[in-house]
Amino acid sequence: MSNYTVGTMVRLNGSFRTIYGALDDPATVTFEMQVPSGTITTYTYGVDNELVRESEGNYYVDWTTAEEGTYTYRFSSVGTVTAANEGTFTVPSSPFV
DSSP, rough: EEEEOOEEEEEEEEOBBBBTTTTTSSSSSEEEEOOTSEEEEEEEEEOOOEEEETTTTEEEEEEOOSSSEEEEEEEEEEEOOOOOEEEEEEOOOOOOO
C-alpha cells in the first residue's frame, strides 16, 4: 500500500482485458472512490471528465488527497469486458495540515 501526503495528486489506473488477455474498451467504465470520512464519489466514463481513457483498455483518474486516512478505489466495467480493479492507499497525519 502506498503512502501520500495531504494535498498530493495521485494518478489511479485501471486496465481492462478480454479473457484472452488483450486490452479492450468495455461498454461502460465506472470509477468509485471512498475517502477516509466514508464519502463515496462515482465517475462514469463519457459522463464525467475526471475519468479519462488513456488508450485502449486503459483508464485513469487524478485524485487530490484532502484528508488523512485510508482511501479505497475501484474501477469496474460491463459489456465486452466485465471486470474490476481495486486498490487502496494511505495518507498519514502531518503536523503541517
